[in-house]
Amino acid sequence: xxxxxxxxxxxxxxxxxxxxxxxxxxxxxxxxxxxxxxxxxxxxxxxxxxxxxxxxxxxxxxxxxx
Amino acid sequence: xxxxxxxxxxxxxxxxxxxxxxxxxxxxxxxxxxxxxxxxxxxxxxxxxxxxxxxxxxxxxxxxxxxxxxxxxxxxxxxxxxxxxxxxxxxxxxxxxxxxxxxxxxxxxxxxxxxxxxxxxxxxxxxxxxxxxxxxxxxxxxxxxxxxxxxxxxxxxxxxxxxxxxxxxxxxxxxxxxxxxxxxxxxxxxxxxxxxxxxxxxxxxxxxxxxxxxxxxxxxxxxxxxxxxxxxxxxxxxxxxxxxxxxxxxxxxxxxxxxxxxxxxxxxxxxxxxxxxxxxxxxxxxxxxxxxxxxxxxxxxxxxxxxxxxxxxxxxxxxxxxxxxxxxxxxxxxxxxxxxxxxxxxxxxxxxxxxxxxxxxxxxxxxxxxxxxxxxxxxxxxxxxxxxxxxxxxxxxxxxxxxxxxxxxxxxxxxxxxxxxxxxxxxxxxxxxxxxxxxxxxxxxxxxxxxxxxxxxxxxxxxxxxxxxxxxxxxxxxxxxxxxxxxxxxxxxxxxxxxxxxxxxxxxxxxxxxxxxxxxxxxxxxxxxxxxxxxxxxxxxxxxxxxxxxxxxxxxxxxxxxxxxxxxxxxxxxxxxxxx
Amino acid sequence: xxxxxxxxxxxxxxxxxxxxxxxxxxxxxxxxxxxxxxxxxxxxxxxxxxxxxxxxxxxxxxxxxxxxxxxxxxxxxxxxxxxxxxxxxxxxxxxxxxxxxxxxxxxxxxxxxxxxxxxxxxxxxxxxxxxxxxxxxxxxxxxxxxxxxxxxxxxxxxxxxxxxxxxxxxxxxxxxxxxxxxxxxxxxxxxxxxxxxxxxxxxxxxxxxxxxxxxxxxxxxxxxxxxxxxxxxxxxxxxxxxxxxxxxxxxxxxxxxxxxxxxxxxxxxxxxxxx
Ligand code: HEM
Ligand SMILES: [Cu+2]
Ligand SMILES: [Cu+2]
Numbered sequence: 001x002x003x004x005x006x007x008x009x010x011x012x013x014x015x016x017x018x019x020x021x022x023x024x025x026x027x028x029x030x031x032x033x034x035x036x037x038x039x040x041x042x043x044x045x046x047x048x049x050x051x052x053x054x055x056x057x058x059x060x061x062x063x064x065x066x
Numbered sequence: 067x068x069x070x071x072x073x074x075x076x077x078x079x080x081x082x083x084x085x086x087x088x089x090x091x092x093x094x095x096x097x098x099x100x101x102x103x104x105x106x107x108x109x110x111x112x113x114x115x116x117x118x119x120x121x122x123x124x125x126x127x128x129x130x131x132x133x134x135x136x137x138x139x140x141x142x143x144x145x146x147x148x149x150x151x152x153x154x155x156x157x158x159x160x161x162x163x164x165x166x167x168x169x170x171x172x173x174x175x176x177x178x179x180x181x182x183x184x185x186x187x188x189x190x191x192x193x194x195x196x197x198x199x200x201x202x203x204x205x206x207x208x209x210x211x212x213x214x215x216x217x218x219x220x221x222x223x224x225x226x227x228x229x230x231x232x233x234x235x236x237x238x239x240x241x242x243x244x245x246x247x248x249x250x251x252x253x254x255x256x257x258x259x260x261x262x263x264x265x266x267x268x269x270x271x272x273x274x275x276x277x278x279x280x281x282x283x284x285x286x287x288x289x290x291x292x293x294x295x296x297x298x299x300x301x302x303x304x305x306x307x308x309x310x311x312x313x314x315x316x317x318x319x320x321x322x323x324x325x326x327x328x329x330x331x332x333x334x335x336x337x338x339x340x341x342x343x344x345x346x347x348x349x350x351x352x353x354x355x356x357x358x359x360x361x362x363x364x365x366x367x368x369x370x371x372x373x374x375x376x377x378x379x380x381x382x383x384x385x386x387x388x389x390x391x392x393x394x395x396x397x398x399x400x401x402x403x404x405x406x407x408x409x410x411x412x413x414x415x416x417x418x419x420x421x422x423x424x425x426x427x428x429x430x431x432x433x434x435x436x437x438x439x440x441x442x443x444x445x446x447x448x449x450x451x452x453x454x455x456x457x458x459x460x461x462x463x464x465x466x467x468x469x470x471x472x473x474x475x476x477x478x479x480x481x482x483x484x485x486x487x488x489x490x491x492x493x494x495x496x497x498x499x500x501x502x503x504x505x506x507x508x509x510x511x512x513x514x515x516x517x518x519x520x521x522x523x524x525x526x527x528x529x530x531x532x533x534x535x536x537x538x539x540x541x542x543x544x545x546x547x548x549x550x551x552x553x554x555x556x557x558x559x560x561x562x563x564x565x566x567x568x569x570x571x572x573x574x575x576x577x578x579x580x581x582x583x584x585x586x587x588x589x590x591x592x593x594x595x596x597x598x599x600x601x602x603x604x605x606x607x608x609x610x611x612x613x614x615x616x617x618x619x620x621x622x623x624x625x626x627x628x629x630x631x632x633x634x635x636x637x638x639x640x641x642x643x644x645x646x
Numbered sequence: 647x648x649x650x651x652x653x654x655x656x657x658x659x660x661x662x663x664x665x666x667x668x669x670x671x672x673x674x675x676x677x678x679x680x681x682x683x684x685x686x687x688x689x690x691x692x693x694x695x696x697x698x699x700x701x702x703x704x705x706x707x708x709x710x711x712x713x714x715x716x717x718x719x720x721x722x723x724x725x726x727x728x729x730x731x732x733x734x735x736x737x738x739x740x741x742x743x744x745x746x747x748x749x750x751x752x753x754x755x756x757x758x759x760x761x762x763x764x765x766x767x768x769x770x771x772x773x774x775x776x777x778x779x780x781x782x783x784x785x786x787x788x789x790x791x792x793x794x795x796x797x798x799x800x801x802x803x804x805x806x807x808x809x810x811x812x813x814x815x816x817x818x819x820x821x822x823x824x825x826x827x828x829x830x831x832x833x834x835x836x837x838x839x840x841x842x843x844x845x846x847x848x849x850x851x852x853x854x855x856x857x858x859x860x861x862x863x864x865x866x867x868x869x870x871x872x873x874x875x876x877x878x879x880x881x882x883x884x885x886x887x888x889x890x891x892x893x894x895x896x897x898x899x900x901x902x903x904x905x906x907x908x909x910x911x912x913x914x915x916x917x918x919x920x921x
Contacts, residue, residue: 006406006484013415013488017422017495024499027527035532119790196787200748202764203789285748286763328653349682350750350761352768356684360672367664374660378653428667433682437757441750441785508755510785515793521781523754578650611685621691621765626722626747628789 001053008053015045073147073471073571079160080150081472083167087143088465088472090171092555094135095458099548101128106497106541109516110534116185121514122194122628123184129197130181133453134216135174137303140461142170142223144306145250147468148313149227151571152244153234157226166226170219176212180205184628194628196512198296201272201288204625210273217261224254242580243588245326246313246573252333253305255594256298256340259601263294263344275625284620286353287612293344294605301340303453307460308332311380311417314464317574318410319387319403324379326576327583332379334587335372338597339365342604349436353615358608359433365604366431373424380417386577408483412463415491416456423451426502441512444505447498455494462551463487469555471571475562478554486550489543497540500533509533683760687767692745695719700741706732707874708809708836714738720762721745722788723795730782731800732774733807739771747788753799754781761786774801809835810842810871814897814904820885822910828883830897830904832869833876840871840900846881848888848895848908869899885910 003011019042023033033041074081101124107113108121116124146163150156157163183191183206193205227250231243243251271283271291316323323329345362348354385399393402404410426448429435439445466483470476477483507525509516516523523530586592695701704717705727716738719726732738742751744764751768752759760768782797816828834840844867871877881897888910896905 003401004406006404006411007401009484009488010405010411010415013491016492017499020495020499024503024527032527118793122787122790122792125787194790200786202747284765286766289748289763325650325653348761350759352683352687352761352763352766353685353689356682359682359684364668367668370664370667371660374663375653375657378656382652432667434757437759440759441752506755508752508781508783510752510754510783512787513783513785513793518781518783518796520796520798521754521779523781615685615689616765621689622693623764624692624746626789 002055003053008049011049011053012046015042015049019045070474070566070568071570072474072568073151073468074474076571077150077156080146080156080163083160083163084143084146084468085472086167087139087146088468090174091136091139091143091461092465092552094131094139094174095462095548096552098128098131098136099545101125101131103541103545106537108514110538111515111517112534112538118514120185122196122512123181125512126184126194126196127178127181130177132458133197133299133303134177137453137457137461138216138220139170141302141306142167142220144309144461144464144468145223145227145253147471148246148250148309148573149230151573152246153230155230155234157230158233162222163226166219166222168219169222170216173212173214173216173219176208176215178212180209180212192628198292199272200292201275201283201285202623202626204272204276204627207273207276210268210276214265214268214273217265221258221261224258227251227254242585245323245329245576245580246309248330248588249305249309249312249333251590252337252593253302253309255590256337256597257302259594259597260295260298260302260341260344263291264296267291267295271619280619281625282619282621282623284612284616284618285623286351286616287609287618287620289351290345290348290354290609290612293347294341295344296347297344298340300453301336303457305333305336307416307457308376310460310464311376311413312383313573314467315380315410315413315417315574316383316387317572318407318413318467319384320391321383321387321389321574323574323576324382324386325578325582326580327578327587328375328379330580330583330587332372332375334593335369337593338600339369339372341597342600343369345604345608346431346436349433350440353612354608355611358604361604363431363433365600370424370428377417377421383574384414406480406484407466408477408480408487409463409466411484412466412487412490413460415487416459416463419451419459419491419494420456422498423448423456427452439505441510442505443501443509443511446511447501447505450494450498450501455490455498459487459490459494462490465551465555469558470565470568473559473562474564474568475558476565476567478557478562482550482554486547486554489547489550493540493543493547495540496536497544500536500540503527504530504533504537683768683770687741687743687769689765690743690767692743692764695743695745701743706730706738706809706835708838709739710837712736716740718742718751719745720749720751720784720795722747722749723784723791725751725782725795725797728796729798729800731802731807733804734774734777734801735804737771737773739769742768742770748786749784749788749795750786752783752785754783756780759785777801777803808840808900810840810900810902811835812897812899812902812904814906816895816906816908818907819909819911820883822888822890822912823886826883826885826908828881828895828897828906828908830879830881830899831876832871832879832899834871835874837873839873842869842871842900843867844869844879844897844899846883846895846897848883848893883908 019038023038026033104124105128179189180191180193183189184194191206191208193209195203195205199205231247231251267288271288274280275283312323312329343362343365345358346366349359384403388399388402391402393399430439430448466477507523509523690698700717701719704719706714706716708714712735714732714736716730718740720742742760742762744762746764749762751762758772760770762768778801780799782799784792784795811833813831814828817826820826828846830844867879869877869879890910890912893908895908896903
């Protein structure tokens with residue numbers, strides 16, 4: 001784990017406004033994501049974050065952080 | 067056995083009053099949150115199980131319970147903690163303290179029962195007037211009396227803190243006011259100043275009018291007096307949250323407050339600038355000259371300053387805390403913060419949402435763009451980010467630290483607490499994003515069925531159905547979050563076992579202490595006088611011209627009791643009847 | 647006072663931001679001349695609305711050039727008139743007041759939006775460039791059926807717009823052989839005289855016994871309706887020409903129509919003769 005479970009939960013939570021607002025902003029530029037597309041994008045981001053978090057980190061500096 | 071030094075060990079008597087205040091606050095949150103879900107589902111037509119006429123009873127209760135009862139009961143609890151802890155002395159007479167608590171509770175009860183009369187036939191009262199109670203709507207006198215009792219209760223609470231401070235000053239003539247006390251006192255000063263507005267509105271006009279002593283009021287005058295109080299009350303909700311961000315968040319992050327002097331400057335700015343801005347809620351009101359609206363707008367923009375300074379200090383203090391905990395790098399220090407602690411995470415998320423809310427608030431404050439968003443759902447989206455999250459989530463998060471202090475018990479389930487604050491953040495993201503967007507294409511606030519016969523809304527992006535679904539989803543997550551919070555608090559209080567591991571009752575130290583600021587910053591008389599002068603400048607002319615044009619008691623305005631529920635088709639008949 | 651350099655920088659940035667905001671907004675408000683709601687509308691006693699010059703007959707009137715005025719009375723839970731029609735490329739000043747509680751007058755999704763406070767008159771000037779249809783709604787809580795309070799705003803192409811109104815008054819019945827009149831009142835709310843022609847058409851369809859009269863009759867009259875005034879025309883009709891039965895008639899003025907039916911009866915069948 002690169003970060004604590006708590007940190008991971010918070011990052012996942014951050015994805016919500018990121019996706020919701022990204023969708024709003026994109027639509028101003030004429031790019032309209034459907035609800036399903038948005039959901040898929042969200043899922044992809046969650047998976048990406050999970051992989052990043054689970055990837056064994058090279059040092060042990062971070063492991064001891066809360 | 068290790069000596070525990072939690073608040074309950076230091077001030078057992080005060081801890082009982084604070085617990086009572088916090089529980090009053092939580093109860094209001096639970097009921098209010100439930101009503102919020104009913105509203106969210108009703109408006110969006112996802113689920114309608116009350117008649118639309120009763121929607122306004124529900125909305126009145128939601129507004130009053132959340133922005134008056136929930137927030138202010140929490141405030142009096144937390145300020146009592148702040149004053150006693152930072153002065154290291156108890157209140158002068160605990161019976162007096164219970165006295166103001168009882169008065170606030172009685173007031174709440176009266177207001178609550180009169181609102182409940184809107185849906186319960188057995189209660190011969192009605193107060194479907196929303197929390198702004200604009201005349202010529204006329205509520206039952208009990209509503210006004212209850213409101214006054216509640217506000218006077220807060221005045222007495224302030225007096226309680228002031229005299230505790232006076233007693234302390236006698237013993238410590240040369241010391242600077244400790245920061246938490248300084249914050250509580252400056253907040254109370256602008257509260258005294260601004261609640262005069264609503265006191266005059268009720269005592270001189272609305273109450274005698276509802277009792278039949280006078281038979282007309284000037285709607286624009288009572289409305290202006292309401293907003294004289296109505297904007298500062300926003301900062302009254304916010305100041306305890308700011309206090310927690312300044313005094314608790316740095317500590318929870320593992321560090322110290324960046325700057326004590328700057329924190330004082332911020333609170334002084336709020337004392338000076340909170341009141342002469344209320345007219346920014348009346349940009350669209352007739353009967354108020356444009357110049358007065360400009361003055362309010364300018365003052366409002368300067369009021370951004372203390373909030374921008376707060377953003378800086380809070381982030382800087384968090385970074386300091388993270389580095390104390392071994393955090394490094396430009397951004398990777400973020401990882402070192404105690405994200406598993408619901409008190410920390412809740413407050414940090416609340417602060418982040420406040421930044422978004424502040425952004426939409428700047429839009430509201432713009433004189434001309436306000437015409438687009440005024441009274442639309444945009445505004446509801448805005449204040450659910452500010453009072454509904456920056457304040458409410460900070461209070462919930464802080465409770466994870468305070469309830470152990472006040473009960474001597476560990477939180478029943480801290481992980482659940484973390485899930486709860488995160489859930490609030492997610493739910494509010496959905497709800498407020500949809501509300502903001504809905505407002506831009508014209509969906510109004512305070513409307514049971516925003517679906518019209520002669521036209522439909524035309525969203526630039528997406529569909530109304532999608533917006534509705536997003537609101538309903540957000541509302542459901544938020545309500546779930548409220549229940550998780552309440553469950554945790556109840557089980558902590560009644561189920562949890564007393565623990566010796568409760569941390570000591572302290573607040574954050576400072577990197578740069580009060581000695582770095584000139585003593586004049588602590589001169590409360592000076593700042594209060596400046597605040598009074600600014601209020602006189604901003605309000606005397608508008609009030610005079612409103613009274614001059616419409617009369618002190620208005621041009622023969624008949625009271626309107628919302629209880630008279632009529633069939634709208636009959637009303638249309640009567641419209642045709644009165645038209646020549 | 648000891649202020650950290652970062653803090654000073656931030657303070658400066660914040661001040662620049664704030665002053666920038668104020669400047670932008672001031673420019674936005676003063677520059678392009680978006681009119682604010684202020685105290686220009688004056689005050690009014692709600693009980694005198696029916697006697698008020700402007701509000702006793704609410705609706706749109708022409709001021710001159712492309713300028714119009716619209717007077718609207720709000721009351722729980724309707725606007726009078728509920729529908730407003732104005733031409734494109736016009737400047738319309740709205741005057742809105744309330745008979746009872748506080749309402750709003752809001753054109754959904756636009757910045758045409760004002761509070762309507764009893765005792766006050768909201769004055770709001772709006773420029774309409776393009777034709778379009780808009781919803782009007784009340785966004786201030788005004789009682790149990792607040793959510794039903796709505797109206798409509800139509801901005802029509804200039805050449806489809808006028809402020810001519812027509813009302814007709816005629817007896818329903820007349821005895822065969824009598825004279826009767828169809829009165830037509832034409833009102834004109836433009837700021838100039840309306841010169842036009844009024845046309846009456848009576849078409850005959852009904853048959854009684856063996857007698858059938860197939861006769862269409864058209865009568866024309868030239869008329870000048872003064873600015874903000876009205877003119878009443880009398881069309882004299884001689885029933886001898888028609889015979890008994892139902893006769894539909896239509897009065898047309900400037901594209902507006904009024905119609906009715908005149909029943910001609912035999913003298914013995916009753917009916918109240920000439921009107
Ligand atoms: C469970 C969480 C909540 C939900 C689902 C919720 C939902 C809603 C909804 C849908 C409205 C819009 C009503 C309308 O415009 O017709 C509303 C209004 C409002 N909410 Fe909430 N809300 C919640 C929590 C809060 C909190 C925590 C606060 C403040 C501390 C708050 C303060 C208000 C206020 C002041 C209004 C406006 C009342 C009025 O217009 O008179 N809400 N809420
Ligand atoms: Cu405000
Ligand atoms: Cu209304």
